[in-house]
Amino acid sequence: MLKYFLSFLYLFGSLTLMSQVKIRQASPLEGLLLEPADTVAGRAAGGAAGGAAARKYHPATHAYAIKIKYLPGGARVLRQLSGDIRIIEISSETQWKEWAQRAEFLVPVNDNWKLSPVLLGRMVSGEQARENEELLLSVGDIDLLKNTYSPLSGFSIQKADQASHTLQVKVPAGWIRTALKDKNIHFIAGSRRAITERELTGFDLSANKVNTAHRYWPTINGSGLTVSIKEKRPDTMDIDFRGRYVFSPGASSLMETHATTMATIASGAGNSFYTGKGVAWGSRISSANFETLLPDDDAALKTLSVSVQNHSYGTGIENYYGADAMAYDRQSNDNPLLLHVFSAGNSGTQAGSSGNYAGISGYANITGSFKMAKNNLVVGAVDSFGVVPALSSRGPAYDGRIKPELVAFGEDGSSGAAAIVSGTALLVQDACTKQSGVLPPAALVRSILANSADDIGSKGIDYVSGYGSVNALRAVQTVMDKRYDSGYVRNGQTGSHQIIVPSNAINLKVTISWNDPAATANTATALVNDLDLSLVHTASGKSWLPWVLNSFAHPDSLGLLPLRGRDSLNNMEQVRIDLPDAGEYSINVQGYALQAAEQAAGQAYFISWQYDTLPAFHFTYPVKGDQLFKGSTNAIRWSTPLTGTAQLDYSLDGGQTWKVATGDVKLSQGYFKWPTPDVYSSLLLRMTAGVSSYLSDTSGISRNLDIKTGFNCPDSFLIYWNKAAAVDQYRVYRLGDQYLENLVTLNDTALIQLSAANPYEYFTVSPVLPSGIDGMKSYTFNYKNQGVGCYLSNFLADATGTNEARLSLLLGSLYKVKKIVFEKWLSTRFETVASIEPVTQLQQIVNTPANNGLNIYRGRIELENGSVYYTRQEQVYFFNDESYYVFPNPVKQGSNIRILTQDPDNTIFLLYDATGKMVLKQAISSTFQEISTSGLQAGIYIYNIYKNGVRERSKKLIIQ
Numbered sequence: 019m020l021k022y023f024l025s026f027l028y029l030f031g032s033l034t035l036m037s038q039v040k041i042r043q044a045s046p047l048e049g050l051l052l053e054p055a056d057t058v059a060g061r062a063a064g065g066a067a068g069g070a071a072a073r074k075y076h077p078a079t080h081a082y083a084i085k086i087k088y089l090p091g092g093a094r095v096l097r098q099l100s101g102d103i104r105i106i107e108i109s110s111e112t113q114w115k116e117w118a119q120r121a122e123f124l125v126p127v128n129d130n131w132k133l134s135p136v137l138l139g140r141m142v143s144g145e146q147a148r149e150n151e152e153l154l155l156s157v158g159d160i161d162l163l164k165n166t167y168s169p170l171s172g173f174s175i176q177k178a179d180q181a182s183h184t185l186q187v188k189v190p191a192g193w194i195r196t197a198l199k200d201k202n203i204h205f206i207a208g209s210r211r212a213i214t215e216r217e218l219t220g221f222d223l224s225a226n227k228v229n230t231a232h233r234y235w236p237t238i239n240g241s242g243l244t245v246s247i248k249e250k251r252p253d254t255m256d257i258d259f260r261g262r263y264v265f266s267p268g269a270s271s272l273m274e275t276h277a278t279t280m281a282t283i284a285s286g287a288g289n290s291f292y293t294g295k296g297v298a299w300g301s302r303i304s305s306a307n308f309e310t311l312l313p314d315d316d317a318a319l320k321t322l323s324v325s326v327q328n329h330s331y332g333t334g335i336e337n338y339y340g341a342d343a344m345a346y347d348r349q350s351n352d353n354p355l356l357l358h359v360f361s362a363g364n365s366g367t368q369a370g371s372s373g374n375y376a377g378i379s380g381y382a383n384i385t386g387s388f389k390m391a392k393n394n395l396v397v398g399a400v401d402s403f404g405v406v407p408a409l410s411s412r413g414p415a416y417d418g419r420i421k422p423e424l425v426a427f428g429e430d431g432s433s434g435a436a437a438i439v440s441g442t443a444l445l446v447q448d449a450c451t452k453q454s455g456v457l458p459p460a461a462l463v464r465s466i467l468a469n470s471a472d473d474i475g476s477k478g479i480d481y482v483s484g485y486g487s488v489n490a491l492r493a494v495q496t497v498m499d500k501r502y503d504s505g506y507v508r509n510g511q512t513g514s515h516q517i518i519v520p521s522n523a524i525n526l527k528v529t530i531s532w533n534d535p536a537a538t539a540n541t542a543t544a545l546v547n548d549l550d551l552s553l554v555h556t557a558s559g560k561s562w563l564p565w566v567l568n569s570f571a572h573p574d575s576l577g578l579l580p581l582r583g584r585d586s587l588n589n590m591e592q593v594r595i596d597l598p599d600a601g602e603y604s605i606n607v608q609g610y611a612l613q614a615a616e617q618a619a620g621q622a623y624f625i626s627w628q629y630d631t632l633p634a635f636h637f638t639y640p641v642k643g644d645q646l647f648k649g650s651t652n653a654i655r656w657s658t659p660l661t662g663t664a665q666l667d668y669s670l671d672g673g674q675t676w677k678v679a680t681g682d683v684k685l686s687q688g689y690f691k692w693p694t695p696d697v698y699s700s701l702l703l704r705m706t707a708g709v710s711s712y713l714s715d716t717s718g719i720s721r722n723l724d725i726k727t728g729f730n731c732p733d734s735f736l737i738y739w740n741k742a743a744a745v746d747q748y749r750v751y752r753l754g755d756q757y758l759e760n761l762v763t764l765n766d767t768a769l770i771q772l773s774a775a776n777p778y779e780y781f782t783v784s785p786v787l788p789s790g791i792d793g794m795k796s797y798t799f800n801y802k803n804q805g806v807g808c809y810l811s812n813f814l815a816d817a818t819g820t821n822e823a824r825l826s827l828l829l830g831s832l833y834k835v836k837k838i839v840f841e842k843w844l845s846t847r848f849e850t851v852a853s854i855e856p857v858t859q860l861q862q863i864v865n866t867p868a869n870n871g872l873n874i875y876r877g878r879i880e881l882e883n884g885s886v887y888y889t890r891q892e893q894v895y896f897f898n899d900e901s902y903y904v905f906p907n908p909v910k911q912g913s914n915i916r917i918l919t920q921d922p923d924n925t926i927f928l929l930y931d932a933t934g935k936m937v938l939k940q941a942i943s944s945t946f947q948e949i950s951t952s953g954l955q956a957g958i959y960i961y962n963i964y965k966n967g968v969r970e971r972s973k974k975l976i977i978q
């Protein structure tokens with residue numbers, strides 16, 4: 019019985035590994051054959067051999083579909099369809115006869131092999147050509163294409179990538195059918211518009227151990243490096259980018275909040291608030307436009323010193339290796355130090371409509387053919403507790419490769435997840451540069467990020483979370499411990515690297531990555547150079563192959579756990595041993611199948627490794643510099659290979675006394691949601707597992723204070739904040755050229771500064787906790803933009819009741835305010851109508867009698883030092899039974915008369931002298947209007963007011 023069971027396991031394993039290359043193809047030649055489907059296509063799709071119908075020669079075509087185990091030397095492959103079915107070029111009947119004898123079938127095909135799956139589907143269905151369609155082309159000679167089609171009406175080139183011979187063009191209707199016959203054109207796909215993936219509504223650096231990396235390596239922050247955000251332009255005036263934004267001529271002219279958020283997550287300085295601190299907070303930030311989906315000009319990226327480019331956008335589910343993917347792979351080889359990071363998308367519950375995995379919901383829904391490139395990183399989302407949201411797009415890639423490679427925090431979308439990985443890649447680059455003096459190749463960075471990631475979900479690699487959730491702490495630690503290496507290998511050769519594993523080690527992982535050459539657009543399998551990784555224990559001779567996934571196109575197969583075997587799809591492979599034996603291990607890299615270009619020089623590869631040691635435990639949140647919100651539930655986090663339960667204690671007095679937070683912590687869970695005490699205090703944590711206890715850093719419990727402007731006078735200004743319970747000191751910070759700077763520590767809750775001595779505008783404050791550490795900083799604010807003048811924040815006067823005015827004065831501060839006085843204009847001067855002393859509230863409200871017509875009020879603020887500040891004047895009108903008021907009357911010669919009109923529409927003011935001659939005519943256009951008496955002699959006049967042509971008022975006016 020055991021024999022049959024072992025035979026079953028062997029057969030199951032063999033079928034699983036074979037499925038890496040034998041992906042289901044419904045009909046690889048559908049839409050490509052010249053012959054009727056019932057004579058050739060059936061045999062071709064089914065792989066049947068023999069029969070005249072399976073071998074056809076057509077003198078008018080040079081493109082043939084061939085199924086053959088070993089392709090003859092010198093064959094020019096136009097496109098690989100699947101497995102051993104290819105489209106090749108045959109130039110003569112003699113050549114056809116030679117190959118037909120060895121092939122299972124060899125049949126002519128039409129030119130539709132140049133089309134992407136989407137365009138091919140349109141062509142087969144008979145869909146009409148579209149006017150002004152935008153396309154992506156792969157061509158042999160760009161200049162030849164320009165000369166051939168640029169004179170054509172409706173044809174224009176929008177973007178050309180010289181390195182990969184790829185163009186984005188706009189074409190007239192019917193152009194595609196003409197282009198299919200052009201031998202210079204190798205691939206045609208629709209050009210899509212990029213849309214940003216959903217934006218984050220929350221942010222948590224602790225979920226990916228970024229805060230812990232900041233704590234242990236504060237100088238590793240991405241300084242000297244540049245990240246490019248490819249989408250719309252971020253807000254370049256955001257104070258979290260101050261002094262670090264690098265202008266790019268290729269940036270979009272349009273600003274978007276999404277781009278600002280991505281830049282903040284990747285590299286924000288935390289000047290605005292703690293949530294504004296990104297992963298690589300010391301790096302420079304640049305921008306690029308995603309109007310074109312092709313790579314940016316490589317020379318421009320090098321000029322800006324861009325080493326990581328973030329792409330948090332998509333175009334919809336696309337399951338093929340497009341010309342854009344080929345262009346990105348080409349750029350990665352031309353510029354091997356540049357890493358592209360893409361969001362996976364937010365289509366995780368959907369199914370693709372074309373390709374090997376069409377119609378399978380919940381798999382193969384990565385949003386964009388450019389994300390099918392091999393040398394990039396595609397990142398899915400995970401919540402702060404290690405669960406991949408349903409909307410996060412999943413793999414596999416169109417050919418069964420692992421996508422996404424990583425996941426990171428992004429509860430509301432994969433955009434922010436990609437930005438976290440971009441920032442973490444900058445940290446790895448910074449650590450390598452500080453260690454070796456040179457920027458590391460992107461393939462090494464990919465290896466380190468994948469190898470150091472935390473396994474989540476089902477055990478091992480999978481198509482949902484790839485190699486796991488990125489762990490910034492472990493990634494940087496890998497570099498600091500120098501657990502990485504590199505080499506070159508040729509066909510048939512094996513590179514070997516030795517490592518020593520201690521006796522208390524568990525969870526040994528080794529990952530290889532290499533930049534693979536760009537494949538042909540629309541190829542069935544993207545891998546060009548196939549390397550094989552294995553791990554051998556020197557003393558015992560035991561060996562381990564990497565983990566591989568079942569890529570057969572069925573949900574049951576795609577969800578299976580990985581098995582060990584040879585990987586023939588991915589240019590990143592990983593070996594993991596949960597309980598390794600101690601001693602020396604050999605990491606072996608074999609050159610299995612390399613294209614000719616790499617056979618001489620060899621294919622460069624990069625490896626990294628890590629292991630845990632027992633016992634090991636450390637808190638990852640909070641750590642030094644972190645703050646828990648008081649009176650709220652916070653997630654306490656740790657990292658450990660230990661299992662079982664433990665007790666979590668906390669101390670608010672530096673470890674003198676301890677209280678139990680919980681006695682039933684599951685160590686393997688990695689976090690505990692703790693209702694934090696409602697106090698301002700320092701915090702120590704202690705985890706007790708068995709007889710061992712582990713202490714945390716000293717962190718804090720607090721909340722942000724509310725900081726405001728008290729006054730903003732020409733010579734000085736005052737800022738103030740609310741007092742925190744049991745806090746006696748506060749630390750004030752100002753924003754310098756790039757970052758917040760410590761200004762002063764106070765025992766007060768207010769700060770006065772002379773404007774001439776302090777030109778800074780942005781300030782924040784933090785409580786100094788009993789342990790002497792900073793509490794949470796307030797939101798940084800610009801004291802000049804708070805609408806507060808010299809003590810005055812606002813003054814209003816409104817009509818209320820009958821002939822009564824309501825006066826309201828709002829102060830910015832009570833500091834040294836002695837008296838508030840409300841005044842009213844009476845004929846020739848302002849007179850007091852109300853006085854308040856002492857002043858104990860910021861807002862003062864009084865009601866005062868008002869006359870018919872115009873009433874003018876102001877406020878007066880008197881300080882203890884004798885200084886006086888006045889508000890602006892406010893006006894209140896009362897009409898009662900009168901529709902018009904003309905004043906003053908008498909009026910001084912040359913002065914203005916004022917006309918108060920309840921309804922000014924179609925109203926005219928006429929003035930006559932004593933002889934009856936009209937001396938002034940003025941249309942009334944507003945409720946309150948002034949008319950000059952300049953040029954009029956002293957004397958008695960008569961004024962008339964007409965409305966809609968009817969005289970409504972006639973009275974005497976005296977000019978003195």
